[in-house]
Every structure is written in structure tokens, then in C-alpha cells.
Amino acid sequence: MSEPIKRKFKINWSIVIAIISIALTALWKFYPVEATLKYNILLNTSVLDIKADVAKLKVSYDSIDLIKGKQNVSIVIMQVRNDGNKDIKLEDYDRNNEFGFRIENGKILNKPEIVRSSDLGYFSDVVSDFTENKVKFKYKLIDEDQFWTIKFLVIHSKKEQINIIPIGKISGMKKIDIPTNADTNAELLLLRSQYKRSLILLVSSLMLLVLLIAFVILNLKSRRLLREYYKSLQIDSFSEKISESxxxxxxxxxxxxxxxxxxxxxxxxxxxxxxxxxxxxxxxxxxxxxxxxxxxxxxxxxxxxxxxxxxxxxxx
Missing domain, CATH: 2.30.30 (SH3 type barrels.)
Structure with missing residues (x-):
């Protein structure tokens, strides 16, 4: 029985590296580079949660009888974050539109307080004004992953849910998002930010590695070609010497x-x-x-x- 013919396949590393380089370049090119401003509702809970029969109990806020009027006060903690991979610059804002948010089915009771931010010194005065149903922010430079967190009180009917509606227009963004409660966990936001940074770092490192390997291979090939060229020159020189001597x-x-x-x-x-x-x-x-x-x-x-x-x- 004859032995099977063994075929040797030679890998063309130049083609492999070229394909990988093209794939990584395409991935980097089509990876969306955009600012994504999000209003993440970290907390929206009732300050008063009275379910018992308290006909004789009177709870008031600023002379408003909350129980008699079937009103409630909720504390809202909201984080404003640039969740994209592009900085929001001052010129990106449409100055013809106010920047902030408005409240439906409720009234804001106090000026929102900055409780945390990525740059407390810069964002400490970000709240420029507020009314009972609207909060205005100053136009601020918001770098990638920068944020500020505000806390405020809202009085509303027990039967109605507070709605927070973003206002403003930023270049390159269709709208300002308010994710669902499942997406606004603080730890989840941090993990997403770290994942995004790790992905960008990994892609950049792979591209750098591929370019380094390509450089080394091309350098070796160029040296080999130079050696062959010099060898041919030596052969020609040797032939001339032979003819002379x-x-x-x-x-x-x-x-x-x-x-x-x-x-x-x-x-x-x-x-x-x-x-x-x-x-x-x-x-x-x-x-x-x-x-x-x-x-x-x-x-x-x-x-x-x-x-x-x-x-x-x-x-x-």
C-alpha cells in the first residue's frame, strides 16, 4: 500500500499580517466615535411611604398637607455622564436650546445639589437655575466618562409617576438618553466604563503589535534582499576580476x-x-x-x- 503524499503548506506571513491589519483598521474605523450624554436615575424613592389609616395624622411640607392632598415627596438622585468615547466641547451645544431637564407630574422643591462629580471644582456650579418644573445646566466641557451627580426633592401625586425629560441639543447626538432602572446601577456603569476602556486599549495594542511584527518582517526581508543584491554585485565584480586577471x-x-x-x-x-x-x-x-x-x-x-x-x- 503506497504511503499518502504529504503536502507542505507554507504560511505567507505577509498576507496574514496584511489581513489582520486590514481587519483591525476596519474595526477601528467603523468603531463609533461619538459623545453619548446620559441622565442616569440612580435613585427615585418616596420619602414618605405611609400605608396605614392615619386620618388624624397631618404631614405637611411648605404648608401643603401631603396626606390630605394625597401627595408625596420623592428624593431623586440623578447622574449626568458622557458615556461615549468623544469629548463634548463648548461649541457642540446648540445655544438656541436650553440645556437641562424638565419634570412632568411633579414639582421640584429645592435647587438640585451636587453630591458627587468627576471634577467637583469644575462642575460645582453646573446648575445655573431652576423652577418648579425645570432645571437648567450651564454649557460645560464634558470629557469622556466625566459626570456629575445631583440630588433634589420632587412633590407629586401618589397616583402619578415622576417623568424626567432631557432638554437641549448637542452636535452629533440624536437625543440625550435616560436609561431604564436596570441600566443605571452605579456599579454597572463603572464596569461598562472599564470595559469600554479595556476594549479600546486592546484594539490599540493589537494594532501596534501587528504593525511592529510587520515592521520586523519587512526589515528582515529588506536585509535579505540587500544581501542578495550585494552578493550579485560581488559576483559581477568577481566575473570582471576573472576576465582581467x-x-x-x-x-x-x-x-x-x-x-x-x-x-x-x-x-x-x-x-x-x-x-x-x-x-x-x-x-x-x-x-x-x-x-x-x-x-x-x-x-x-x-x-x-x-x-x-x-x-x-x-x-x-
Missing amino acids: ASNEEIGDLLPLDELVKLQKGQLIYHEKFGEGEVIEIEKFKDIGDARGTFKFEKKTVKLLLRFAPLYKLNK
């Missing part, structure tokens, strides 16, 4: 190392650089690769390591 019939084959060590004193040889010469002495060692020879040429006498010596037998 000796005829083709006089120049024999290139002597291998095992024949070089057998050369005898007085034998004629030809060197690619020094031309015609005569063997003076051959020094042999235990390792044939260490063998050396002393040769007398027309202009000087030199000692050569035989394994690197381009010597030809000269027939004269």
Missing part, C-alpha cells in the same frame, strides 16, 4: 572546506578579492571549522579562516 579555463570550482584543508604549500589558488595567490601554510585543528590558511597574493600576504574564504582552484 585570469581566463575562465584557468579558474576552477569554488573549493569546499574539506578540500581547502588538503591544500599543499605552493599550490596556486584564486581569491575573489585578492586575486591570484599561493598557499604558504594550512593550519589544521581538531574542529575543521577552525582551520586557517596563510596565502601570498600579489599585493600582500594574508591569513584567512578557511570556512569563510572564497577560494578557487587555479589551473596553471
Whole structure:
């Protein structure tokens, strides 16, 4: 039974690297670079949650009887964050539109308080004004992942849900988002931010690695091409020397190392650089690769390591 034919597949690393580079470049190019401003509702809970029969109990806020009027007060904590991968610049705001939010089914009781921010000094005065149903923000530069968190009280009917509606227009954004409660967990927001940064870092590192590998391979290939080019020049130069100093019939084959060590004193040889010469002495060692020879040429006498010596037998 005949043996199966084994085929050897040679990987063309240049093509592989080119494909990877194109794929990573396309990924980077089509990865959306945009600002994404989000109003994340971190907390929206009732301050008063009275379910028992309290006909005689009176709870009031700013002279408003909350129980009799079936009203409630809720505390709202909201985070404003640039969740995209592009900074929001001052020129990105449409100055013809106010920037902030308004409240439906409720009234704001106090000026929103900054409780936390990525840059407390810069965002400390971000709340410029407020009314019972609207809060206005100042136009601020918001870098990637920068945020501020505000806290305020809202009075509303127990039967109605507070609605927070963003206002404002920012270049490159269709709208300002308010994610659902499931998406506004503070830890989840932090994990998303870290994941996004890690993904960008990974893609950048892969692109850099591919470019580095491509550079190394191209550098090695260029060196090989240069060596072949210089070798061809040496061959041409050698051919010219042969034509000048000796005829083709006089120049024999290139002597291998095992024949070089057998050369005898007085034998004629030809060197690619020094031309015609005569063997003076051959020094042999235990390792044939260490063998050396002393040769007398027309202009000087030199000692050569035989394994690197381009010597030809000269027939004269």
C-alpha cells in the first residue's frame, strides 16, 4: 500500500499580517466615535411611604398637607455622564436650546445639589437655575466618562409617576438618553466604563503589535534582499576580476572546506578579492571549522579562516 503524499503548506506571513491589519483598521474605523450624554436615575424613592389609616395624622411640607392632598415627596438622585468615547466641547451645544431637564407630574422643591462629580471644582456650579418644573445646566466641557451627580426633592401625586425629560441639543447626538432602572446601577456603569476602556486599549495594542511584527518582517526581508543584491554585485565584480586577471579555463570550482584543508604549500589558488595567490601554510585543528590558511597574493600576504574564504582552484 503506497504511503499518502504529504503536502507542505507554507504560511505567507505577509498576507496574514496584511489581513489582520486590514481587519483591525476596519474595526477601528467603523468603531463609533461619538459623545453619548446620559441622565442616569440612580435613585427615585418616596420619602414618605405611609400605608396605614392615619386620618388624624397631618404631614405637611411648605404648608401643603401631603396626606390630605394625597401627595408625596420623592428624593431623586440623578447622574449626568458622557458615556461615549468623544469629548463634548463648548461649541457642540446648540445655544438656541436650553440645556437641562424638565419634570412632568411633579414639582421640584429645592435647587438640585451636587453630591458627587468627576471634577467637583469644575462642575460645582453646573446648575445655573431652576423652577418648579425645570432645571437648567450651564454649557460645560464634558470629557469622556466625566459626570456629575445631583440630588433634589420632587412633590407629586401618589397616583402619578415622576417623568424626567432631557432638554437641549448637542452636535452629533440624536437625543440625550435616560436609561431604564436596570441600566443605571452605579456599579454597572463603572464596569461598562472599564470595559469600554479595556476594549479600546486592546484594539490599540493589537494594532501596534501587528504593525511592529510587520515592521520586523519587512526589515528582515529588506536585509535579505540587500544581501542578495550585494552578493550579485560581488559576483559581477568577481566575473570582471576573472576576465582581467585570469581566463575562465584557468579558474576552477569554488573549493569546499574539506578540500581547502588538503591544500599543499605552493599550490596556486584564486581569491575573489585578492586575486591570484599561493598557499604558504594550512593550519589544521581538531574542529575543521577552525582551520586557517596563510596565502601570498600579489599585493600582500594574508591569513584567512578557511570556512569563510572564497577560494578557487587555479589551473596553471
